Amino acid sequence: MKALLIYPEIPETFWSFKYAMKIINKKASSPPLGLLTLASLMPNNWDLKLIDLNVNKMTDELLEWADIVLISSMIVQKEATIELINKCSNYDVFIVVGGPLFTEEYLSLDNINCYVLNEAEITFPLFLEDLRKGELKKIYRTTNFSDMTKSPCPMWELVNFDYYDSIGIQFSRGCPHDCEFCSVTSLFGHKPRIKTADQILQELDKIYSLGWKGSIFFVDDNFIGNMKYVKSFLLPKIIKWRAHKKGISFHTQLSMNIADDEEAVNLMVEAGFTKVFVGIETPEESSLAECNKYSNQHRNLIKDINFCQKKGLEIQGGFIVGFDHDPVSIFKKQIEFIQESAIITAMVGILQALPGTALYNRLQKEGRLQEASSGDNVDGSTNIIPVMGLNNLQEGYKMIMKKIYSPSFFYQRIKRFLRIYRKPEANVTITFKRILIFLRSVFYIGILGKERVYYWDLIFWTLVHRPKLFTLAITYTVYGQHFRKVCEKYSLI
Secondary structure, three states, X not given: OEEEEEEOOOOOOOOOOHHHHXXXXXXXXXOOHHHHHHHOOOOOOOEEEEEEOXXXXXXXXXXXXXXXXXXXXXXXXXHHHHHHHHHHOOOOOEEEEEOHXXXXXXXXXXXXXXXXXXXXXXXXXXXXXXXXXXXXXXXEOOOOOOOHHHOOOOOXXXXXHHHEOEEEEXXXXXXXXXXXXXXXXXXXXXXXXXXXXXXXXXXXXXXXHOOOOOEEEEOOOOOOOOHHHHHHHHHHHHHHHHOOOOOOEEEEEEOHHHHHOHHHHHHHHHXXXXXEEEEEEOOOHHHHHHOOOHXXXXXXXXXXXXXXXXXXXXXXXXXXXXXXXXXXXXXXXXHHHHXXXXXXXXXXXXXXXXXXXXXXXXXXXXXXXXXXOOXXXXXXXXXXXXXXXXXXXXXXXXXXXXXXOOHHHHHHHHHHHHHHOOOOOOOOOOOHHHHHXXXXXXXXXXXXXXXXXXXXXXXXXXXXXXXXXXXXXXXXXXXXXXXXXXXXXXXXX
């Protein structure tokens, strides 16, 4: 069997970093981990090819070669996925689909032969067995959760590492929290399921042996869902593993209660974690209560964020406007909070209701749902009829984005962060690659960019006040240009 695994193109979004890729000479942020894991579940005698349409082009020859096409995609990839499926249907291939787009929304198209949904470790072997027997069903789905200790090592051999800025790895699925708007628990459950530390080390060994010497993203929705295991077993083993591995660093996603455990923060920094994404959501206590974000309630969020920054752990933040309890002052509050907290990467979105979430079910009963969610966090859209009125919400949202990603506000945040941040002492090697990235940033931002005055001001300020963080400062200028271009695309600034 000749199998073609295809990952549709991701549009220009906040997390695509498409505008940044040009400067760092990469094609995409990371390879499709789900398809690589799926590849490891396939029979050994299958001939496999991975096509990530974010880095490769689809050719007629590839579709003529394949017997079966397997497509995995997220909601934000909906348009590209429909276009891809329509193209594939012109060839004599069996089309199988899966991933959040089909699991959460169940996108029904006539030319899809088979749906393999939920966790592939359970449903894909069932598909393979029926394929062998010639008794295929249209849909394979399950309400059970897989045993992560039996999840296979992704088939990274299918990937050209040169195309990507980072590599993904997964330690856990599920989250102990119960945020109303979040689809994580509906997809993966409340009880975090984990791989063993030894499994993770084996995966890291494989990535490293294949030549990867850069950033590794733990894609877990909440890396510290099982804090006891992470502290007692995983982090100590990663620290030991990384001791003689040059160039390796990590980043992940977790909840704000990380700031309650200084030992955990110290261990993460020692293990090489440089940044973490945290769902801050809102500084408005009543809105936190509304969406059941109890892990952020009744705490000094800015103090906790600054605590992590001072330890050497950058906080990237997710923010939401459009809660029922949001006052008219929320837009100004969000701007002030983001600036004061020195969160450089601040993803602000309008509340959207995803199928399967408690929020979706509540608003459906209230008759407050409109068209399907776009899946894009920063396109300024919503499928909810908001209490404050759609026009007020969208205008307030535009005000936030215009402010926080204007050059003056953005570069102020960079300086504030660099003043707070205390990076662990490490020798930054000057490489040809780093020199090229700097020179490209000079050209695209320092010469051609609208923000060039602020760029040069930051360059000289950093050389005088925080010279050891010069490489980091350049990285943030590249981020900033991407964020502003995305905002311009959606007419937010």
